Amino acid sequence: MSPVPAPDRARLLDGTHHDPHGVLGAHPVPGGVAFRALRPYARSVSVVAADLRAGLRDDGDGFFSAVLPLRAVPDGYRLDISYEGAELEIPDAYGFLPALGEFDLHLIGEGRHEQLWHALGARPMVHQGATGTRFTVWAPNARGVRVVGNFNFWDGTGFPMRSLGGSGVWELFVPSVGEGELYKFEITRPDGSRTLRADPLARRTEAPPANSSVIDESHHEWHDAEWLARRAEVPVHQAPFSVYEVHLASWRPGLTYRQLAEQLPAYVADMGFTHIELMPVAEHPFGGSWGYQVTGFYAPTARLGTPDDFKYLVDALHRAGIGVLMDWVPAHFPRDDWALAEFDGRTLYEHEDPGRAAHPDWGTLEFDYGRKEVRNFLVANASYWCEEFHIDGLRVDAVASMLYLDYSREDGEWSPNEHGGRENLDAVAFLQEMNATVYRRAPGVVTIAEESTAWDGVTRATHHKGPGGFGGLGFGLKWNMGWMHDSLDYMAKEPVHRKYHHNEMTFSMVYAYSENYVLPISHDEVVHGKRSLVSKMPGDWWQRRADQRAYLGFMWAHPGKQLLFMGQEFAQGAEWSEGHGPDWWLLDPAYGAEADHRGVRDLVRDLNMLYRGEPALWQRDTDPEGFSWVAGDAAEDNVFAFLRYDAAGSPLLAVSHFSPVVRHAYRVGVPDGFGAWQEVLNTDESRYGGGGVTHPDPFKADPVPSHGRPASLRLTLPPLATVWLRPA
Template identity: 55%
Template sequence: MSTPQKTAIPVEWAAVAAGSYHAPHDVLGPHPTSDAAGRTRTTIRARRPLAESVTAILADGTRIPLEHAAHGIWQGEHAGAPVPYRIATVYEDGTEQLKGDPYRHLPTVGELDLHLIGEGRHERLWEVLGAGAHLVDGEIGVAFAVWAPNAQAVRVVGDHNGWNGEGHAMRSMGSSGVWELFIPGVSPGTVYKYEILTPEDRWIVKADPMAQRTQVPPETASIVPFSAYSWKDGAWMTRRAATHAVAQPMSIYEVHLGSWRGGLGYREVADPLIAHVTETGFTHVEFMPLAEHPFGGSWGYQVSGYYAPTARFGNPDDLRYLIDRLHQAGIGVLLDWVPGHFPKDEFALARFDGRPVYEHPDPRRGEHQDWGTLIFDYGRPEVRGFLVANALYWFEEFHVDGLRVDAVASMLYLDYSRREGEWEPNVHGGRENLEAIRFLQEVNATAYRTHPGVVMIAEESTSFPGVTARTDQAGLGFGFKWNMGWMNDSLQYISRDPMYRAHHEGEMTFSFVYAFGENYLLPISHDEVVHGKGSLLSKMPGDHAHKLANVRAYLAYMWGHPGKNLLFMGQEFGQIAEWSESRPLDWWLLDQPSHAQLQRFVGAMNGVYRGTAPLWERDGDSTRFRRLGAPQWDPNVIAFERRDLHGGRVIVISNFAGVERPNLELDVPVAGVWEEILNTDAVEYGGAGIGNYGRVAAHASEDHGIPRTMITLPPLATLWLRHRSGTRD
């Protein structure tokens, strides 16, 4: 062994020593050379400031002493090509540290990965960027990779280096904007961030945008993840892949996990949530956003960590356990997803490398003034790829069955919530955000292609055409669209005193005009029971008994109406107080018989719904729907028929008047016996028990031959009648 002759120290060594050089591997680590005889030799350099001595220990045990060259950088040489080694460092106090050298390893991000990242088409981005445990060239450690295209330098800081990143500067992967470093000896559970040198020569500290685990807020650091979870929902996943949500029953229970019962984590909530959803008969649970977010009062709609389940309720495997348990119980899982905007918190995505990266640089397109948030740059391939891969991540890594995409309207329009002069038209002079539209089409098409059986749901409140049309037919490609028009109109109607409803029948029936233009989902969501709107029960007129009757009649009408259904937690048992994320639901109400009866009704209604194909099999088919009327028109009585593909028929009849309608004549589609399969006025649900003894008969009338029946309608009630005999088409 010999020590190379001292030569002039390159100027970049000072930057390498300071951890501010974009290519530290060009200086540090092993560097093969040739001597005068053409024999290969390897120079090893390591940055070890304040060391007393530094030695490279080769894989065969050979010790190569290194000498200090400059700026805390030590170097030495051995014969032959580069081989694995570790660095032993002795400090002034006599302590010795033996560590692997991050700078002896080749990049962990491949050329194909970089190409796909640049194209915005890396569908498993979380396996390349972020932090992941790896075995590289015989050493166990963590590979770190981050996209920071404007950075001059990037360093990894964390528990592993005392939050001093000078010795862990990452290498730039060229024009891709990706920075990479493999650090031997770092293990899962390590807390870390990135230090980024901005173009303005300022160091900033950021959480990892691709972190799959985080500290519990208000702490903001990222954590190196590790999953040992073994899924047990294979039967569910196989069935899901063979089904299409549009042709299945879907009644969704929307949950804010932090306030459902309060104090329960992902694992602890599994048993009571499964028991409750099973008892109330919902097919799916929809969780309000569970991606990490800094402010709990945002309900999760201002996301800082798109790939990390919030640590408020446990670690990622705890969430996997909850979803797995729900699947094993036959309950689907939907997740709120927020690709429309993100918060300005300095530790997260905003101006990530000192410049706009994830957000559009033009504030006319890059900022939501009303919400105080930033808007993604949907036209930038890397940003689009970040979001598309994120959707796939939740499907792949957490087995979620669908994503409800928040605030789609805000993404579709450049002038959303903006005054004249505050927005810039698109290239055609229009108000549509063409880049966001293409992004939505891509994420939907990719989700359905890669994960058959999942569902993408749009919270979209405008008349934008083709939200649920296929992308190859110029549609956005969603599976369902929230029917906000139905929600607003029907809540306005049902809040009126029954004596005035006769003048506003159109508020309840106008939705029939457009119900088949999209695949709709009818939502009574958290947005309708907060911010002074009161709970569903409190919206209803009358005394407590009348309020409960109104809720039952309204829900049965909703479940019978074309479209799938969503109900926010607490409404199933008649929560009285307005929802607040800061406290649990008022479960004590179930000690009162009337509220327990309402919950029993919801369970029964969901059970009948799931077993009655006409109510869900052909929601979007106008030929399977028909309005019904009586010889004498009654504006407080709304009746319609639903049919399935196999001749099954169901009539939904609602009496929204406050008085009984005895012996009401009703023209029906076919003669025969119609069985009363649901009556919201049944005694067991808290009603008076007015009804038709379980069935009515319909006969062809003598005057015009149309089948007609005589029926008794309870006040403030909805009946479901199923055809049992007679002619079928």
């Protein structure tokens, strides 16, 4: 006889056993082999092998045991389990060695497992000849962990996991359980209470509001090898980069990932954008957060389909020649009691100091960037999206809130770092490690910081020290929030008042080369009472559209990359709502939109096409020699004129006029040596909805000095318009 000893029996029933495999399963003992199983609700359990079938004694509470007169544990033995109305024969989960290797555990312990998703979570596999799923979870404070799911009727009593030493990782290989099954981890906290948790490394989830994890295995076959091979040929800051920002769930509400793949790539390609930026696609419980409160960091939201469906969409965008950027949110996570908050009964992913754990703005929790396992969770997550989903870039949300200990905190609500400063040194180190890892592992990928302060060296290499003694953060690009706020503030003024705010349009050039910038007109600027882009402009409807067209012409010519949120490309008048998305009906010919919204859309398409074919507008974005003011001080006229140069020195002249009058014979200085200049863009063209003050014939440069240059052009400036010219 070999029943489970009383202390082990109690711990197994309580869910607090660290080594269930040492008790359950098959073990040589004097006189044979002891078999022990824990199968609640079973009527009988038998051991089955090649020439063996033997019943186990019912010891009560779901325990079954027997000592069989065998010389060794039979290879591949199975358990025949009889329930009321059902019978199944499966390998014994407690007859397997750990399915996670020592090297994986070593890397996890060091916080350096760069492909953590291969080690943790639920992974279908063949182990010791059996097909099943390996479950692994990091829960170092847990007294015990059990797997629950629809495969065991959400009762984990018979599925305790084993602790793998000091790594804090718990593991169980469950045979005959596979793809599509729902599961969670039942964790016994240090105080003895239990909590049911979704898998932090789950690669698929149920669709909210349901929140179980789903066992998943990818079957997608990629067809974007040519795209991936080509994307690293030219550094992003020296290449055309025009971004269309999209909230997938509301771009055309109701479409799945696969349905979006039939429509979105064609639209973005037709509009001429080089990249699309997706607002967060990682799983989140509250749709109203737009994805910025993430619970499933490794799972694309199930609202629109499966992970393979999302891969299909990325693949389709790549095959259409469009890069895919994704918003990534490592700054915080929500407090849902089934997700990461106090995951194993104590602070784990969040900082142990409550003052540093609580995010002051969003009611969420901040990650503990100083804990190596948490840093590993996030760094590997960044690589995961790039490697598994072929994402071409990560736009990192809310970087400023990570960098400063006093972010949104009053005096007395924060403590300085070890040097007496307000910098979060752990977050700095994390961002540097994340950027260095992603750039090393995924050639051609770009990281982009949404960073709203003057932090030095956001896009400087991590090994280059700055004036503050910090290495660069290592991002490829940074959102230029200063340009966005200043230029939109200028545009909101009545033209008669703009001359008093002229510097708001020129100040950006004072710091334009301090970082590698993106000029963002993002979702944040067209919600919460800020009004849509066209509605920010003053005047009547014609003037508002003219202002928007002129502004976009100025933006596309300004040093830096471009980003435009969906709906703004056709001058949607209403703010964006995640409930119904862009007002596509405005483009319906029945609405008479040809000269209104369709005209603005056609301008954006032409801006992108001209931009991509004009190296002067992107080749030297980070080189001061690629830009020169012609008229930066014409405040009385509301005129801005500047030259952009490509690597060979070929110029493009951009002139923006933000007054609602026509200016005749307006002289603008140009470089010598170019006899005639041709208008290549005019936002006042009739087909864009403008007044048609254009000049299709080349302008002959006069040998009349102007603006400190030896030659000049006499232009007719359209009202509220931007004109681009280049040598004919």
